[in-house]
Amino acid sequence: MSSKPRAAGPPGEPRRVAYLYLLPAFAIYAVFLLYPIGRAVQISLYDWDGLTLGTWAGLDNYVAIVADEGLRAAFGHALVLIVFYALGPLVIGLALAAILHHAKVRGLGFFRTVVFLPQVIAMVVVAVAWRRVYAPDGSLNGLLSALGLDGLTRGWLGDYTFALPAVGVVGTWFETGLVTVLLLAGMSRIPPELYEAARLDGCGAVREFFAVTLPSVRGEMAVALTLTVIAALRTFDLVYVTTRGGPGTSTTVPSYEVYHRAFGLGQVGSAAAVGVTLTVVIFAISFGINRFADRRVS
Amino acid sequence: MTAQPRASRTLPLFAAITAITAALAGCAPGSSAPPASPSAQPSASAVRTDAAALGDVTLTVWDQEVRGGQAAQMEQLNKAFQEKYPNIKLNRVSRSFDDLNTTLRLALSGNEPPDVVEANNGRSSMGAFVKAGQLRPLDAFAEAYGWKERYPESVLRYSRYSADGKLFGEGNLYGLPQVGEVVGVFYNRAKLTELGIQLPKTWSDLETALATAKAEGEVPLQFGNLDKWPAVHVFGTVQSRVVPAEQISTLAFGRKGATWNTPENSQAAEQLVSWAEKGYFADGFNGQGYDAAWQAFGKGQGVFLIAGTWLLADLQKALGDDLGFMLPPGSTADAPPVATGGTGLPFAITAKSPNPDAAAAYINFITSADAMKVLADTGNLPVADTADQSVPDGPQKDVFTAFGTASAENGLVPYLDYATPTFADTLGAALQDLLAGKATPQEFLGTLEEDYKTFAESNG
Numbered sequence: 136m137s138s139k140p141r142a143a144g145p146p147g148e149p150r151r152v153a154y155l156y157l158l159p160a161f162a163i164y165a166v167f168l169l170y171p172i173g174r175a176v177q178i179s180l181y182d183w184d185g186l187t188l189g190t191w192a193g194l195d196n197y198v199a200i201v202a203d204e205g206l207r208a209a210f211g212h213a214l215v216l217i218v219f220y221a222l223g224p225l226v227i228g229l230a231l232a233a234i235l236h237h238a239k240v241r242g243l244g245f246f247r248t249v250v251f252l253p254q255v256i257a258m259v260v261v262a263v264a265w266r267r268v269y270a271p272d273g274s275l276n277g278l279l280s281a282l283g284l285d286g287l288t289r290g291w292l293g294d295y296t297f298a299l300p301a302v303g304v305v306g307t308w309f310e311t312g313l314v315t316v317l318l319l320a321g322m323s324r325i326p327p328e329l330y331e332a333a334r335l336d337g338c339g340a341v342r343e344f345f346a347v348t349l350p351s352v353r354g355e356m357a358v359a360l361t362l363t364v365i366a367a368l369r370t371f372d373l374v375y376v377t378t379r380g381g382p383g384t385s386t387t388v389p390s391y392e393v394y395h396r397a398f399g400l401g402q403v404g405s406a407a408a409v410g411v412t413l414t415v416v417i418f419a420i421s422f423g424i425n426r427f428a429d430r431r432v433s
Numbered sequence: 434m435t436a437q438p439r440a441s442r443t444l445p446l447f448a449a450i451t452a453i454t455a456a457l458a459g460c461a462p463g464s465s466a467p468p469a470s471p472s473a474q475p476s477a478s479a480v481r482t483d484a485a486a487l488g489d490v491t492l493t494v495w496d497q498e499v500r501g502g503q504a505a506q507m508e509q510l511n512k513a514f515q516e517k518y519p520n521i522k523l524n525r526v527s528r529s530f531d532d533l534n535t536t537l538r539l540a541l542s543g544n545e546p547p548d549v550v551e552a553n554n555g556r557s558s559m560g561a562f563v564k565a566g567q568l569r570p571l572d573a574f575a576e577a578y579g580w581k582e583r584y585p586e587s588v589l590r591y592s593r594y595s596a597d598g599k600l601f602g603e604g605n606l607y608g609l610p611q612v613g614e615v616v617g618v619f620y621n622r623a624k625l626t627e628l629g630i631q632l633p634k635t636w637s638d639l640e641t642a643l644a645t646a647k648a649e650g651e652v653p654l655q656f657g658n659l660d661k662w663p664a665v666h667v668f669g670t671v672q673s674r675v676v677p678a679e680q681i682s683t684l685a686f687g688r689k690g691a692t693w694n695t696p697e698n699s700q701a702a703e704q705l706v707s708w709a710e711k712g713y714f715a716d717g718f719n720g721q722g723y724d725a726a727w728q729a730f731g732k733g734q735g736v737f738l739i740a741g742t743w744l745l746a747d748l749q750k751a752l753g754d755d756l757g758f759m760l761p762p763g764s765t766a767d768a769p770p771v772a773t774g775g776t777g778l779p780f781a782i783t784a785k786s787p788n789p790d791a792a793a794a795y796i797n798f799i800t801s802a803d804a805m806k807v808l809a810d811t812g813n814l815p816v817a818d819t820a821d822q823s824v825p826d827g828p829q830k831d832v833f834t835a836f837g838t839a840s841a842e843n844g845l846v847p848y849l850d851y852a853t854p855t856f857a858d859t860l861g862a863a864l865q866d867l868l869a870g871k872a873t874p875q876e877f878l879g880t881l882e883e884d885y886k887t888f889a890e891s892n893g
Contacts, residue, residue, distance in 0.1 A: 186562070271717030293717060378659065384862050
C-alpha cells in the first residue's frame with residue numbers, strides 16, 4: 136500500500152466518523168443483548184425471588200455454586216455431554232465427509248440431506264421421539280431382544296449408569312449432520328492439485344486424509360466444534376423432556392438448573408448466577424477452541 | 434480464518450457491560466414492584482354481592498382449563514355468566530398448566546395484572562404471590578357468599594396462607610377451587626375376575642392381590658416414574674396407611690414439630706422397596722414415562738394403578754366399565770378413610786384488581802351449586818356437593834363416592850411436595866434413588882429430613 140499522506144489519514148484507515156455508522160447497530164445490540172446481560176449480572180448479585188424487593192447478596196450466589204455439590208455435578212454432566220455432542224460428531228463427521236468426498240458418490244445431495252435431516256427437526260420433537268425409543272417397551276429394547284440380547288434391555292433413561300450417555304447419544308445423532316455438512320463444504324474447497332501431489336508422493340487414502348484433508352478443514356473443524364460445544368453446554372430442552380434431571384440427579388445440567396431455579400423455586404438471583412457462570416464457561420471454551428485453531432493455521 | 438487481535442475487540446465490549454451494570458446498580462431488582470402491603474380485609478357487610486348492580490365492568494380471567502371436559506365446563510359457565518350479568522364483560526385468557534405457571538409470575542408483578550387468576554396452591558406459586566402482597570384475602574367474600582358452609586375445611590385449607598405467606602394450610606383464604614382430586618387405586622375389573630381376586634378390603638388384601646397377580650404373570654402395579662413425581666403419589670399412599678394423618682399434614686405443610694425419622698415412615702419406605710424387589714411394579718419403571726404407564730394400563734397391561742382421579746376420563750375411554758376406582762384400603766376394613774388429595778387450581782383475586790366485587794361474584798358463580806352440576810355433567814369431579822350429583826354407576830360413580838367420602842370425613846392428606854419450595858425435587862430424586870436401591874430407607878428419610886428441617890426451622 137502506498138503511503139500518500141492525506142489530511143484524513145490513508146484510505147481504509149479507521150476514522151472517528153466510522154463510529155457513527157456503527158451506532159444504529161450498536162444501539163440495537165445494546166438494548167437487546169448488552170442490557171439484558173448487564174441486568175443478569177446485576178441480578179446474580181442479589182437474593183431475589185422475582186416478586187418482592189431483592190436484597191444485596193454480593194458474591195454469595197457464586198460462592199453457593201462452587202459449594203453446591205449438586206451444581207458442580209450439573210457442570211460435570213455438561214462436560215460429559217461435550218464428548219457426545221462435539222467430539223463424537225467430529226470424529227464421525229470427518230469419517231463420513233471424507234468418504235462422501237473421496238468416493239465421489241452418486242447422489243451426494245441426497246446423502247447430504249439425509250445426514251443433515253436431524254438438524255431440521257425441533258429439539259423437543261427429537262426428545263419426545265427418543266424417549267419412546269429408550270422406553271422399557273421401546274424400539275431399542277425391541278431390537279436388542281430380537282438380536283437375542285435380552286440381558287442388555289433396560290429402561291435406558293431410568294438407569295443410573297446409562298441415562299447420561301443415552302441423552303448424549305441423542306446429541307451425537309443430532310449434531311453429526313451439521314458437522315458432516317460443514318466439513319463437506321470445507322473439503323470441496325480443497326484444490327485437487329494437492330491430492331495429485333500427495334498421490335505422486337505415494338500417499339495412500341489414509342495418509343492423504345491426514346496430510347491433505349485434515350489440515351485443510353481445520354477452520355471448519357473449529358467452527359463445528361464451537362457450535363457443538365455451545366450446544367452441549369446449553370442443553371436444556373433435551374433433558375427437560377427426557378429425564379427432568381433424573382434418575383436421582385444423574386442427568387442434571389446447568390441450563391436446566393437456571394430454568395428450575397428461576398421458574399420453579401423462585402430463586403432468581405441464584406438462577407442468574409448459574410446463567411452468568413455458564414456464559415463465562417461457554418465463552419472461555421469457545422475462545423480456547425478458536426485460539427487453538429488460529430495458532431495452528433498461522 | 435485469520436488471526437485477529439481479539440483482545441482489542443472484546444475489551445470495549447467488557448467496558449460497555451461494566452458501564453451498563455454500573456448505571457443499573459442504583460436500582461435493586463424488584464424495586465419497581467409494589468410494596469408488599471397486604472390489602473386490608475373488608476368486612477363482609479362491605480361486600481357487594483349483587484353483580485348486576487356493579488355497573489359496566491371488564492374482568493380479565495387467566496385460567497388453565499384448556500383440555501376436554503375442563504374447557505367444556507369453563508366455556509359453558511362463562512357463557513351462562515355473561516347471559517346473567519351482561520354488564521360484566523369477561524376477557525378470558527387460557528393457557529396450559531405449564532405456560533400459566535411460568536407467565537403468571539411476570540403478569541402479577543405488572544401494574545395491570547388480570548383480575549382473576551388460577552394460581553397453583555404450592556409455596557412457589559400462591560405462597561410467593563401472597564408474600565409479595567399480590568393476592569387479595571377472600572375471607573370477607575367467603576362469609577358473604579357462605580363458601581365455608583359448602584366447602585369442607587379439609588379442602589379450603591389448601592388455599593390458606595398466613596398474611597406473610599410463610600404458613601401454608603392455615604390463615605387467610607386466598608382462592609376457591611372448582612374441582613377436587615384424590616389419589617387412590619384404579620383397578621381392572623376384568624383382570625381381577627380372571628385372576629379370581631376379590632376386591633381388596635384391607636391394605637394387606639391388596640398386597641396379597643399384588644402377589645397373586647405377580648405369580649400369574651400379570652403386571653401387578655402399573656407404574657412409570659421417569660418424570661420423577663409419580664412415585665410421590667405412590668409413596669404418599671403407602672405412607673398414609675401407617676403414618677398418622679396429622680403427622681403427614683405437619684410434614685407436608687412444612688410446619689415445625691414433626692420428623693421424617695419415625696419407625697412408621699421407615700416402615701412405609703421399606704414396604705415400597707419390598708414392592709420394587711418383589712417385582713410388583715412394571716419393569717423398568719424408572720425409565721418409563723408417566724403417560725406411557727397409564728396408557729399401558731388403559732390397554733390392559735396391569736391389574737392396579739395408584740394414581741389420581743384426573744386420569745378418570747382418559748382411562749374410562751380406554752377400559753370402559755372394566756375400570757374401577759377405590760380409596761386406598763386401610764389397615765383394617767373399617768379404618769377411617771385417608772388418602773392423598775386436594776383440589777384443582779384455586780381461583781384467586783389479584784390485589785390490584787379494581788373490581789374485586791365483580792371478581793368475587795364471578796368466582797362464586799363458577800363454584801355455585803349449579804356450577805358443580807355442570808362440572809359433573811362435563812366429566813369433572815366437583816369439589817363441593819360431590820355426593821349430591823347423580824352419575825351413572827361405573828368408574829365415575831366410584832370416583833365421586835371416593836372423593837365424597839374422603840372429603841366429608843376430613844380424610845384428605847396434602848401432597849408431600851407442598852412441604853418446602855424444594856421438596857418436589859428432593860423427594861422425587863430421593864424416591865428414584867430409593868426404588869433403584871441406590872439409597873437405603875434410612876438414607877432416604879435422612880435426605881427428606883434435612884430439607885424439611887432446614888426449611889421448617891428457618892421459616893419460623
